[in-house]
Amino acid sequence: MAESIQLTAPNNVTYTQPTGLFINNEFVPAQSGETLTTVNPFDESIIAAVASAGTDDVDLAVAAAREAFQAPEWRSMGASERGLLLCRLADLCERDQEILATIDAWDNGKPYDSALNEDVAEVISVFRYYGGWADKIQGRTIETSDAKLAYTRHEPVGVCGQIIPWNYPAMMAAWKLGPALACGNTVVLKAAEQTPLSILYLATLVKEAGFPKGVVNVLNGSGTVAGAAIAGHLGVDKIAFTGSTPTGKAIMKAAANNLKAITLETGGKSPLLVFEDANLDQAVKWSHVGIMSNMGQICTATSRIYVQDSIYDTFVEKFKQYTIENSKVGSQFDPAVNHGPQVSKTQRDRILQYVESAKSEGAELVLGGGVPQAGDKGYFIEPTIFKDTNREMKAVREEVFGPFVVIQAFNSQEDAIKKANDTEFGLGAAVFTENITRGHKVAAAIEAGMVWINSSQDSHFAIPFGGYKQSGIGRELGEYALSAYTQVKAVHVNLGSWL
Numbered sequence: 418m419a420e421s422i423q424l425t426a427p428n429n430v431t432y433t434q435p436t437g438l439f440i441n442n443e444f445v446p447a448q449s450g451e452t453l454t455t456v457n458p459f460d461e462s463i464i465a466a467v468a469s470a471g472t473d474d475v476d477l478a479v480a481a482a483r484e485a486f487q488a489p490e491w492r493s494m495g496a497s498e499r500g501l502l503l504c505r506l507a508d509l510c511e512r513d514q515e516i517l518a519t520i521d522a523w524d525n526g527k528p529y530d531s532a533l534n535e536d537v538a539e540v541i542s543v544f545r546y547y548g549g550w551a552d553k554i555q556g557r558t559i560e561t562s563d564a565k566l567a568y569t570r571h572e573p574v575g576v577c578g579q580i581i582p583w584n585y586p587a588m589m590a591a592w593k594l595g596p597a598l599a600c601g602n603t604v605v606l607k608a609a610e611q612t613p614l615s616i617l618y619l620a621t622l623v624k625e626a627g628f629p630k631g632v633v634n635v636l637n638g639s640g641t642v643a644g645a646a647i648a649g650h651l652g653v654d655k656i657a658f659t660g661s662t663p664t665g666k667a668i669m670k671a672a673a674n675n676l677k678a679i680t681l682e683t684g685g686k687s688p689l690l691v692f693e694d695a696n697l698d699q700a701v702k703w704s705h706v707g708i709m710s711n712m713g714q715i716c717t718a719t720s721r722i723y724v725q726d727s728i729y730d731t732f733v734e735k736f737k738q739y740t741i742e743n744s745k746v747g748s749q750f751d752p753a754v755n756h757g758p759q760v761s762k763t764q765r766d767r768i769l770q771y772v773e774s775a776k777s778e779g780a781e782l783v784l785g786g787g788v789p790q791a792g793d794k795g796y797f798i799e800p801t802i803f804k805d806t807n808r809e810m811k812a813v814r815e816e817v818f819g820p821f822v823v824i825q826a827f828n829s830q831e832d833a834i835k836k837a838n839d840t841e842f843g844l845g846a847a848v849f850t851e852n853i854t855r856g857h858k859v860a861a862a863i864e865a866g867m868v869w870i871n872s873s874q875d876s877h878f879a880i881p882f883g884g885y886k887q888s889g890i891g892r893e894l895g896e897y898a899l900s901a902y903t904q905v906k907a908v909h910v911n912l913g914s915w916l
């Protein structure tokens with residue numbers, strides 16, 4: 418198999434797509450001889466086949482990362498120079514932003530405008546932001562007594578295995594690569610089977626930016642083979658994962674063999690609370706953004722809406738109308754479209770099962786629930802709203818990961834908080850109220866890693882992102898992410914008073 422091909426996307430962007438595994442700054446075929454094929458979820462057409470790593474390939478990538486971690490080219494590189502490499506990578510992503518956005522829109526099905534202005538814009542910002550951190554990672558001196566000088570060094574953890582999902586392919590890579598590289602680690606990164614392409618293109622930019630060989634290695638491959646091999650590899654010091662909670666648990670088990678450091682960003686079932694004193698138009702608008710953006714394929718999607726009983730019927734009707742008027746279903750490359758296909762047939766079918774289950778458990782369908790006519794093919798789901806749901810329903814308890822929302826009523830602030838926290842997850846939560854005391858009190862009472870007051874899905878690269886409960890361990894983004902990619906060494910210096 419050739420290690421790159423020329424592709425022309427449906428929007429006529431032509432580019433060179435690498436198809437190998439990226440190890441030691443070169444694209445190589447898989448030892449396994451295996452490939453995986455990826456499709457455009459809009460029309461089910463094949464885009465490309467890429468090398469799929471087996472366990473031998475994982476061994477090679479880990480060995481490359483280990484050697485690079487010990488090599489002076491990286492280990493002794495000045496921190497400012499490391500930061501400059503990340504800034505150069507940001508510049509290259511900016512230069513090629515239309516290519517990166519085209520690849521993720523094509524491979525994932527997300528609207529091109531979101532891929533460009535949200536995903537790729539964030540990739541560029543994240544690399545620049547962590548480029549800025551590289552030479553500001555500092556230990557401390559700690560005062561004890563005249564007899565001792567004590568200080569800490571914040572050292573890199575070592576070889577980091579990073580396993581990412583398909584909902585924000587390039588962006589998830591940036592969230593993980595940025596802090597890992599700023600802190601001086603080396604990386605073996607595996608993309609998701611559904612979206613293998615943008616990460617390989619990003620690898621060409623890593624090389625062009627000037628990172629020494631072996632610092633970043635990129636594999637595609639199946640979760641149960643390549644992903645599991647990374648998670649259980651004795652040569653890997655840390656695992657960072659974003660994806661489902663069950664896979665997060667499997668990774669945590671596999672990572673126990675050598676007590677790897679671990680950060681997990683897993684599933685969610687985030688609540689959105691609308692109090693009777695809310696600005697209703699804002700609540701309606703953000704409720705739509707919170708569950709229909711990216712076709713609901715967002716870990717923080719506000720997928721459970723709770724509305725105070727006095728405004729329940731009004732809210733449901735307004736939300737339904739807003740969703741009808743603002744969901745434009747079709748091709749991800751049509752500028753008028755903001756709702757593309759789901760990423761895969763598996764995901765589409767999974768959501769349809771939740772529609773059936775919600776109906777059979779007695780929820781009332783307000784909107785959608787089916788497959789729209791956006792073309793002959795494609796993995797589409799209509800924006801779907803259920804009301805009069807309750808805590809026992811499967812669709813209320815489990816992460817659906819689609820444009821699928823369940824609504825129920827609450828009767829007091831206490832009831833709202835109780836319902837919001839009635840979940841095994843704890844990723845995000847939104848609160849709509851014009852009462853500032855209530856806003857902050859409810860934010861404090863909610864068990865979640867992020868709370869939005871009067872918005873949903875607000876995120877910024879300088880602000881920590883992560884979950885409570887079974888939504889994860891550790892934080893990404895911001896200064897907080899640096900602690901996930903450093904370990905602290907304490908140095909005790911005897912100043913001579915102790916013999």
Ligand code: NAI
Pocket residue numbers: 580581582583584607608609610638639640641643644645646648659660661662664665667668682683684685715716764767816817818
């Ligand atoms: P998944 O969690 O199985 O896959 C995510 C990543 O983990 C992929 O790169 C996959 O290859 C890898 N992986 C799978 N099994 C592995 C294993 N045993 N060891 C190591 N790596 C492994 O998620 P999947 O199957 O794509 O989607 C299923 C559900 O997961 C979705 O419906 C959604 O509910 C949830 N999900 C949540 C995401 C989030 O952002 N929190 C992202 C993607 C999926």
Ligand code: MG
Pocket residue numbers: 455456457458523524525611612613
């Ligand atoms: Mg695809």
